Amino acid sequence: MTHRLLGLGLLAVVLALLPLGLPNNFYLDMAILAGLNAIVCVGLNLLVGFAGQVSLGHAGFFGIGAYATAVLVSTHKWPALLALAAGALLSAVIAFAVARPILRLKGHYLAMATLGIGIIISIVLRTETRITGGPDGMIVDPLNVFGFEVYGERVWYWVVAGLLLVTVWLALNLIDSPVGRALRALHGSEVAAETLGVDTARFKAMVFVLSAVFASVAGSLFAHYAGLITPAKADFLKSVELVTMVVFGGMASTFGAVVGAAILTVLPQLLTVFQDYQHMMLGLILMLTMVFMPKGLLPTLAGLVQARTSLGGRR
């Protein structure tokens, strides 16, 4: 309990102090993108890290949120928050519809099915040119909340930072609730969880829908912030990027997901110094990290610290 508040407080302090250390808008921009990715990853981590269910298709839900906002706000002139809610609802409905049949699958078959759904969504977005603008994407109006326009990197930073804190707080509460315990139980063994009376199908569907909604909301905000949305933001490689952030930072660690999102958002920018070799470097770093730290960054580091002090709580 106190542990949870401590972590949340630490994150709040870091987010509050971060802008002081960022010299210009370029870095602020990266922090905003990292924050939006982190929101998706905190949700995805509930599914992948805690419930142990792989998803290689969550960029599809990010894309649905982003395109719902783009189409409803820019084409149909809906209020931004209403469009965001509509996108989240659509994501939830799609996620709910596919959740039960798909989450019966295990391991690589589940990876295949989620990958398939993500790709189908991205192909629809790419192909329905009359609505979505096709491969070139769409221009999106700025975020306007009750007549107040969110404008400029500095304001956006505080919006995203605030929302990230709320997301993390929600996730931490969920993990420490009976729902969270049920998820961890079914991760350990579904049969064992069922014998204890856990409705595994229901809990898996629930966390799948929840993670889809987080991704959708982040997608809506991204569309407003970037001002342009393309189908590439919903494709397989984006899905891979999101899962990689979760696993890189540390599965079943909410703060690990945030750290993973931050590092892997910034890393490709840093690697541009390698110019032509940047993709090789990115692939190499991913491989080496996963080979030598299969549990991910934060749990491995926490394990080292714990081994040294040999006291302190879990995580």
Place this chain on the structure above:
Amino acid sequence: MAEFLQYLVTGVTIGSIYALAALGFAIVYNASHVINFAQGEFIMIGGMATATLTAAGVPLPLAILAGIAGAMLVGVLIAKFAVERARNASVVTLIIITIGASIFLRGLAEVVWGKEFHRLDSFSGNAPLMLGGAVVTTQSLWVLGVTAALILATGLFFNRTMAGKAMLATSHNRLAAQLVGVNVRHVVLAAFALSAALGAMGGAVVAPITYSYTEMGIMLGLKGFAAAALGGLGNGVGAVAGGLIVGIAESLSAGYISSAYKDAVAFVIIVAVLVFMPGGLFGRAGTERV
């Protein structure tokens, strides 16, 4: 009818490449329970090496062999330095390791061969054949012939040779295979080498049809995975059937329904099949040991 036949020929041709990729997925999955997301990159290496080496004046057979050798080397390196070291990691960690490998290989290919499309001439001229009103390019025949030969050779390897039988034994029970003297580490390396060779050969024969570029392996690999899952993971015959089914369905729907949604067909099929048959078309229903 001629139209249908035409779509069928196109479908079987591209389906052959999916089948080779799916067979590669199955072989690696059997040996190590890993889905190798770099499988598509083996296809890319085969296609790129053949196209660029022949352009540099190397005779075609030599260029193909060089591409296969390169892909096999890469496969063995991935198996030895990444997959074997992380063999106790979770499914998702292993997925990310092989995806890391595929990003690395695409990056490497960009450095070596550049981002542009490379053209490769058909192996034996451009004069097409007519078959019941359908146009069949000679390169299609090459694809079909080479694929059939490779599948036959793979089947013989697994059923007739000691090494093949050792690999099958390992896939059934790793520990038991180890007890009767099979070196299971070598089996994993051999599986990666074999699947790399199949992929690279597929890439070389399909390159004159699709052109080769560094990202050609992404979709081919994913559809190969879909085909492998369709046939039931680890089922070699199922993988080949899955590849042909995906290729034919894709070609027919492109012809009769919408060519824009061609790439979605494989995934619609696999999602629909998995919903009703969670182990694929030819897979057995799994049981969980408590």
